[in-house]
Amino acid sequence: MAEHGQTFGAGRQTLVLRWMCCAAMVLLAACAPRVTAMRAAPDPAATIQPVFVATGRKLDQTGPIFGLERKEGLHYFRADISIPPTHQVGRIEWPEGPPDAATDFVVTRTEVFDRPDRLLADMRRGGAGTETLVYIHGYNNTLSEAMYRLAQIKTDFDIDMPGLLFSWPSAGDPRGYIYDRDSVLYARDDLAALLTRLTARPGDKVFLLAHSMGAQLTMEALRQIALSGDRTLLSRISGVVLMSPDIDPDVFQRQAEAIGKLPQPFLIFITKADRALTLSGFITGRKPRLGVIDAVDEVERPDVTVIDFTALSDGEAYNHYVPVTSPAAISVLNGIIGQASQGGSVFLRDMTLALPSVKAARR
Template structure:
């Protein structure tokens, strides 16, 4: 089967697999017989695709469409049919399927970007089918949605297509219609540009979500650029900069990445309930750095953080994590993602290992430019899992170049590093002077690192905790085994409000461990380390309080106390342990 057809087919087959839970729990009332029939047709579709017969595969999908009246199955099948029709060159069928899917989704209030992109794709398919006049109608539908929802990327793509039609359409009527539609939405487009200029975190109460703008650099190759979630794939490409917009639901819980899940039978992302990557916009690097400087000028901040993700992470997932960290900390500086070409699946460990080391060289260039061109004077670095390989490679080279000079970075956080423990310690001897403070977050319950250790001949990993945790005199080693909200206990650094509170304490006040809540000194096999106990630190309350006093610039504990009592409503104050909160703040302000 061709790789590009697999995701769409899998969406259909997920519903088929739901029969294992019993007919009563199938979404939309689909019967077991209907679900199984999709599973039975899979082999026939795969055989025809492997034989290069996309048209025959499309015929099978159409037969399946006729056999079911379940709306969700129909939507998944229409999605697959559009892709198969495109592969077979049947652009009319592709357009019809895309329009039918967009119309069907309108009944479920999906993310507006989904429907806008579908209408835009339908318009493009109609142009390819030799029906440019009909394409204009679909472009209009897409523009209406894009302008209302403030989706600049979709809007610009459609306006570009209309400009091409107005110049190259085969008849005067189509050329005039394309130009008229483009002119009609030109004013609305200007309005969007004015409203969104300089927006970093924007709360849209009427839509039920907030929007976070992040900056990025990546050496991933482009994949399906028609959709934000698949804009970049797992292949290697040239270094590219840009911006991305991520929506965060207003009912978001700090530390969580709310997402659609087959276990809850939510098959489509909904920004009211899920964190969604809404747009990806590549740009020339000078423009990106100019925008970063503009943001810092508007907010008055001098900070930036750079996040480097780990193994088995897609670009979309990394963008969501970067936005979540910025949103949960109410970070008013620059959130920046460096995304290396991880394949984004659990079976590509060796491939990811090769990719991340190559990307480390490119990260050197990115970090140099952030230091020189972003306008930020307090730059923090966060690397996770295998991403620490790129980070340590880059920092070792930068440290050699910067020898004898002041540190380039404020806080450098190595979280769950999937790196040989001995090599990590040797590299830190060179790296350490490049940062004002260096912190290692490790865990003895990190299942992912335990597997990595087995793959590396039982060599200890730098991110493994317990009594064997790495301990060095000028590195703060923090044992986080008490955390681990995710299934692999591997993303604890951002999955728990207590951990986020610890990071915010570092970013704000450069607080040493003894002045941060939940920290207790312990003696390990290699020296002193810090044991983190979340029970001694009310994570949600402390995170809320830190965000408040940090933004208000409270300089003393008394100012912080007065601020909390005056700004928080009585019901919120009743719900938190104010004594524990005051003790934690007193510890922090003692720094």
Template sequence: MRTIPGFRRSSPPRAFAALLLVPFLALSLAGCGGGIPLGVLDPVAVAEGTKQVPLFVATTRAKPKIELERMFSGDRDKTVNHAKLTVSIPPNHQTGQIEWPSRAPGDSRVNFVTADRDYMNSQAFLQTIKAELARRKPDDRTVLVFIHGYNTKFEEAVYRFAQIVNDSGFKGVPVLFTWPSRGALLDYPYDRESAVFSRDDLEATLDDIATKTGVRKIDVLAHSMGNFLFVETLRQATIRGNGTFHGKIGQIMLAAPDIDIDVFRRQLMVIGQLKLPITVFVSRDDKALNFSRMVWGSQVRAGAYTVSDPAVMEKLREANITVIDLSEVKGTDAMNHGKFASSPDVVKMIGGRLAEDGGIQQRPAGLGEGIMALGATVGHTVGQTVGTAVAAPGAILSGQAPVLAGQADSE
């Protein structure tokens, strides 16, 4: 290659290097957002033996100009829109899986299908949630808010959340907060800005649920880039003096957080003062976070970072933060990015977390090696763990973020 005088050859820019991964990632992600058949959310009659999961939706997505593919598109809206859907789970459902139809709208005997759907205004949204909560036993008058990640179409967010609700055994009222993701691999920058765009509306939604529905507590489960949206929202609410949302915030579960490790540390320095119960699910073999790391200049993402430091464990315990390392848990998706929902044992663990106000008490059968829970039982391993690896926020709270030997090559 001829070199231009005055310039020297150098390595490809990091952004360009990340693009070299696109063909591999595109193949790995086949069957996610891009493989969803048109009209999959069209309501159909359901067969006997199916299980119905009602979901409430609050979204900063816009309604499509032509109601064809979905109820909401990947475009941004100036206001928060609301809806309710009922998802039907087939009798042959396997825990951790979504039985997608190959053609829309699908067969309820073997596929996830939509039994009912409708738009609603904000008042009806809150009133209906209030009525649903009132029908439940006092202990079950809880709301679980799910915030999806990057590269997620509306249909995918709906069916994934329905699967989590069903498989975890959650008995409260599920609310999906879905933000304007384009559901396309190369739209990472747009998705990132859409997450920032949605912070105030997520804060307002959580505040409304806390004050206008009679809810006992609000649990939150966020995934991937949805963690950035939620943690930023929680941070700004904390600064405003309402980080607990009137004392209603319960369990906070952050799955594979796609957040710069230094940014995450700063966020938790503010939020950690509240000592809310926070669980972080991490995995060193998360390929989607690897891609994000390349895009952002090789800075490790919080959901893939591991350290080993007893002092860090103590600080985690003091801040009421539990870290679950899923590195040795076998994932069913090619990217190892959805273990929190696709691993039967992990999704059941989440169900246990939702059912209890305290920490995870025991190891689910068959979860495998390499999982450690910190919190009320610092230093106590759940199952057979290799060493004392603990992930992500350890470096955050300690103020240190060293890269372990061999980590840069393995991630």
């Protein structure tokens, strides 16, 4: 009995220690200042990435910015993000002093649209094509961070199609995990309605890139679309990537069952060294999240491909964005895109190839 008691006591101490470490991480992150997108004059050597935004964030009454609170319906606007000529792959160069387009990500132009059709007209101007990359950010993201992340992804992957950010009302605070989970449920109708608008014309397609808790939001929206019987909309989704998904694996299985035939390709990017999802697992009851599952074959669906990026982790951002922040991972993905066939989506057409540094499995 004494041995069992000692074992239990040691296990309990380990658990308490882990919780204390996780709490310390949250508090440290909460105390860190958040950066904000800033305007600056354009630099002739910089690259301009137009980022279109649909957001359910309420307009902050203290200034002309979109804040953290929820609103009914969506705001629509465009922000031209300037990427500096000194940009390094996988990084977002935030200003360390006055913003300078020669060295920093900056905003050079913005335009607010009073109707969604005006955003769509601007987005499709100049023969931009009929396929749109829709990025759904994750937990603890501000609007500025999500805009810059999409601009960085478009730049590093040389994506020509228009990029639209769906910015749901995350609290932008590491202490707001439960608030953000509720915001996901609040925003799923808006995301479903946005996808309906983006695919209204024959030939229109969308490719969904969802990160972290944004993957939960994406699955909820797809489930809702499927339950409404709108298979036409689902057929116009040219692919889905769930990157570091913050979803309970059991919940994902039920969501996928409700959706039925999933859009193809349907990819899950996991990183077992993802410290942010490890913390999420503690918060939600110590069950591993989908983005840190132990084996790529744990997702038992023939229409889902799981790719493990653990070997390419570099420690950046708690290993929570490895596929788009690790230069090695970006190089691997760009190589796959370059070798892919011409059929299917323009972005990440065929991710079922297995390379030595990346494990992929299809059941």
